[in-house]
Structure formats: structure tokens, C-alpha cells
Amino acid sequence: MMRARIIVLAGATALAGCNLAPTYVRPGMPVPARFPTGSAYAPQTGETTAGLPWQSFVSDEKLRTVIARALADNRDLRAAVASAASARAQYRVQRAAQLPTLTAGASASVGDDSATVGTSESYAVDVGISSFEIDLFGRLRNLSKEAFEQYLATEAGARSTRITLIGETATAYATLAADQELLKLAQETAASAERSLALTMSLNQAGLAGKLDVRQAETILAQARSDVESYTTQVAQDRNALDLLAGSPVEEALLPVSLASLDKGIGQVPVGLSSQVLLQRPDVLSAEHQLKAANADIGAARAAFFPTISLTSAAGFASTALSSLLTGGAANWSVAPSASLPIFGGSTRGNLQYSKAQRDLYLAQYEKTVQTAFQEVADALARAGTIERQRAAQGALVTASAQSYDLAAQRYRAGIDTYLNALDSQRTLYSARQSAIATELAAVSNRITLYRVIGGDMLEDTPQ
Numbered sequence: 001m002m003r004a005r006i007i008v009l010a011g012a013t014a015l016a017g018c019n020l021a022p023t024y025v026r027p028g029m030p031v032p033a034r035f036p037t038g039s040a041y042a043p044q045t046g047e048t049t050a051g052l053p054w055q056s057f058v059s060d061e062k063l064r065t066v067i068a069r070a071l072a073d074n075r076d077l078r079a080a081v082a083s084a085a086s087a088r089a090q091y092r093v094q095r096a097a098q099l100p101t102l103t104a105g106a107s108a109s110v111g112d113d114s115a116t117v118g119t120s121e122s123y124a125v126d127v128g129i130s131s132f133e134i135d136l137f138g139r140l141r142n143l144s145k146e147a148f149e150q151y152l153a154t155e156a157g158a159r160s161t162r163i164t165l166i167g168e169t170a171t172a173y174a175t176l177a178a179d180q181e182l183l184k185l186a187q188e189t190a191a192s193a194e195r196s197l198a199l200t201m202s203l204n205q206a207g208l209a210g211k212l213d214v215r216q217a218e219t220i221l222a223q224a225r226s227d228v229e230s231y232t233t234q235v236a237q238d239r240n241a242l243d244l245l246a247g248s249p250v251e252e253a254l255l256p257v258s259l260a261s262l263d264k265g266i267g268q269v270p271v272g273l274s275s276q277v278l279l280q281r282p283d284v285l286s287a288e289h290q291l292k293a294a295n296a297d298i299g300a301a302r303a304a305f306f307p308t309i310s311l312t313s314a315a316g317f318a319s320t321a322l323s324s325l326l327t328g329g330a331a332n333w334s335v336a337p338s339a340s341l342p343i344f345g346g347s348t349r350g351n352l353q354y355s356k357a358q359r360d361l362y363l364a365q366y367e368k369t370v371q372t373a374f375q376e377v378a379d380a381l382a383r384a385g386t387i388e389r390q391r392a393a394q395g396a397l398v399t400a401s402a403q404s405y406d407l408a409a410q411r412y413r414a415g416i417d418t419y420l421n422a423l424d425s426q427r428t429l430y431s432a433r434q435s436a437i438a439t440e441l442a443a444v445s446n447r448i449t450l451y452r453v454i455g456g457d458m459l460e461d462t463p464q
Contacts, residue, residue: 051455063266166452170451263444391440
């Protein structure tokens with residue numbers, strides 16, 4: 001008899017450890033093992049680490065203050081954090097289904113039936129387990145695993161939102177700095193054009209310049225004035241965008257002084273050589289957790305083909321007299337096991353097929369997320385490899401254009417050339433300076449982009 005009990009116990013233990021979910025193996029990365037190299041890319045070091053905490057990445061104190069405010073007050077980030085907390089609560093609810101639920105109760109009734117027994121009394125107190133499912137085939141465990149992976153996916157999504165918010169705030173701050181400089185350039189050009197127009201009108205009145213020169217001088221002034229209004233609007237819109245990201249209005253004292261000063265306050269993010277760093281990106285982690293959740297769901301769907309065994313039990317005391325309620329003779333107990341097995345498995349089989357299809361869907365999404373991450377990093381590296389050469393060339397263009405304009409203006413004042421040459425030189429200089437500001441913004445923005453696409457602060461502590 002003892003041997004039989006041991007065999008039954010061992011069998012039950014083996015069944016309790018049964019898990020019908022497929023063994024999870026991380027899919028191979030559908031991208032090259034290393035990031036691209038070539039003339040468009042800067043030489044890469046042999047670093048194996050990548051990413052940088054944002055406090056180390058951003059040293060500009062004003063921008064750090066704005067980013068910290070965004071992390072505290074941005075509503076999108078608050079929603080993402082709340083979603084992660086909700087997913088965690090759902091996981092706890094699902095996990096609790098694996099444990100028995102103990103309930104306790106007490107009741108009493110007093111009645112008067114004069115036609116039969118007169119006054120009647122009954123008292124009861126009991127404690128028991130209400131409909132506890134014995135998880136022999138891992139259905140509840142896999143549902144709990146699925147909920148846990150969904151929670152991890154949501155938490156990784158919140159981290160991704162956090163990194164994106166940091167990147168968007170820094171980019172909006174840099175864009176505001178660039179548009180402020182473009183506005184200042186347009187105002188300076190308009191002032192210069194006014195002086196040129198006044199000189200040309202004086203020469204026209206003296207008979208030394210024609211009406212054509214006056215009209216040509218008016219064109220550059222009108223263009224600059226139009227740009228002043230356009231950039232004034234753009235700066236105001238940039239302020240609105242920054243306020244939205246920060247979650248509250250940003251004071252004038254926290255606005256950028258210049259794009260050049262901001263350029264010094266944003267560092268370079270180490271990338272490394274291996275594309276394996278992409279596996280730590282929050283969006284890639286989120287996609288993998290979704291895939292793991294779908295894998296666990298297959299186990300739960302398979303377990304539905306097997307019997308579901310539940311147990312309900314209770315033990316307590318019942319008596320018609322309160323004084324004898326807790327005596328030995330008033331004790332009672334009950335155990336009610338039950339089992340159910342699907343006979344016609346149409347919906348059960350359909351659920352399993354659906355779970356497998358969902359697993360294939362999340363596998364494709366995971367691989368696409370990895371491929372997208374690889375492209376984003378490669379694009380940012382390509383920009384990083386050429387931007388410094390472009391900045392140098394653009395600086396040389398501005399210098400040459402300024403010298404050309406000075407010479408053309410001198411020749412016009414001396415009566416050697418027509419105003420058309422001076423006008424063309426002024427337009428070239430204006431365009432070159434605008435392009436130089438755009439190039440400076442591209443250099444700063446690309447460093448911010450590289451921070452974001454590498455995974456940013458994945459070496460940092462969990463989100464605040």
C-alpha cells in the first residue's frame with residue numbers, strides 16, 4: 001500500500017511539472033553581425049559597450065534642466081509608466097490563479113414557526129478552498145508566463161518612450177536654437193539690405209545709378225523681411241513644441257543661447273562594432289517579450305486539450321445551538337473534486353492554431369524591429385562619418401562668400417561694377433550662412449539620433 005502511494009505521488013509530481021509550451025530559443029538576428037564600413041562611415045573602435053546615460057550625454061545645464069522636467073511632467077511618459085504598472089498588476093492577478101483561495105465564513109439564523117417547531121436556530125462557521133484548479137498540464141503556469149512577458153514588454157515600451165522623449169526634447173531644443181540663429185541672420189541681412197538700398201537710392205538721385213539698381217536692391221530687402229516673419233513664426237512654434245514636451249512652459253532663462261554653445265554641450269555616444277548591441281534596445285526587448293508571451297500562450301492552448309481538474313473543499317462546525325457550535329459533534333467537512341475534458345475540440349483546436357499564428361506574427365515583428373534598428377543605427381553612423389567634412393566645407397563656403405561680397409560691394413561703390421554682381425554675392429552669402437546653420441543643426445541632431453537609436457540610457461537605472 002505504501003509503495004502504491006509513493007508511485008501515485010511521484011506520478012502526480014511529474015504531471016505537475018508538465019509544460020506543453022515550445023522551448024523558447026531566441027531567433028537569429030536577420031542583420032549583418034557588424035555595422036557597415038566604408039567612405040561614408042567614420043572608423044569604428046573596438047569598443048564592445050554602447051549607449052550612454054543621458055546625464056553623461058548632455059552636459060549643457062539648461063538642456064539638462066528641460067529634459068529633467070520633461071521626464072517628470074510629460075504626459076506621454078506618464079501614460080507609458082501607468083500602462084506598465086497596469087500590466088504588472090494583471091500579471092499578479094494571473095499568477096494568483098495558481099494558488100488556492102482560502103475563504104472563511106460564519107452565519108446564523110433565528111426563526112419562529114409556531115405551527116411546527118416554534119423557534120428555530122442554526123449556526124455555522126467554516127473555512128475552505130473555493131474551486132482551486134490543479135495545474136497538471138501547465139495551463140495556468142503558461143498563462144502566468146504570458147502575463148509576465150506582457151508586463152516586461154510594456155515596461156520595455158515605457159523605457160523606449162523615455163529614451164524617445166529625451167531625444168525629442170533635445171532635438172526640439174536644438175531646432176529652437178537653430179531657428180533663433182536663422183531669425184537673427186534674416187534680421188541682420190534685412191538691416192544690411194536697408195543700408196544698401198539707401199546707398200543705391202542716393203546714387204540714383206545723383207545720377208550715378210539707374211532705377212534697375214534700386215529695384216534689385218529692394219529684392220534682397222523684401223526677401224530678408226519675408227524670412228524674418230517666417231522665422232519669427234517658426235521660433236514661436238518651436239517654443240510651443242518644447243513646452244509640450246516639457247509638460248509646462250519653459251522660461252526664457254532656460255532657452256538656448258546659441259547653436260554653437262549647445263554643440264559643445266552634447267557628447268558623442270559610443271556605438272561599438274557588433275550589431276549585438278541592438279538586442280538591448282528597449283523596442284527590441286519589447287518585441288522579444290511579446291514573442292515569448294505568444295510562445296507561452298501556445299502551451300496554455302495545448303493544455304486545454306487535457307482534463308481540467310478542480311477541487312473545492314470546506315471544513316467547519318454547524319449546530320442548532322450557539323453554545324455547542326464548536327464542540328466535536330458539530331464538526332463537518334466536505335471535499336468536492338471535479339474534472340472536465342473537451343470531447344469535441346473545435347474551438348480548442350482553433351485556439352491552438354490561433355496561438356501558433358500569433359507566435360509567427362510576433363516572430364516577424366521581432367525580426368522587423370531588429371532590421372529597423374540596424375538601419376537606423378547604420379544611417380546615423382553614415383551621417384556621423386561625413387558631417388564633419390561637410391561642416392568644414394560649409395565653413396569655407398561662408399568665408400569665400402563673405403570675401404566675394406565685400407569685394408563686389410567695394411567695386412560697386414567705386415563705380416567699377418554694376419549692382420547686379422554685388423546683389424548676387426549678397427544672395428550667395430545669405431544662402432551659405434543659412435546652409436551653415438542647417439549643417440550645424442544636422443551635426444547636433446545626428447548625435448541625438450545616435451543616442452536614441454543605440455538604446456540611449458540602457459546602462460542607466462530603471463526609469464524614475
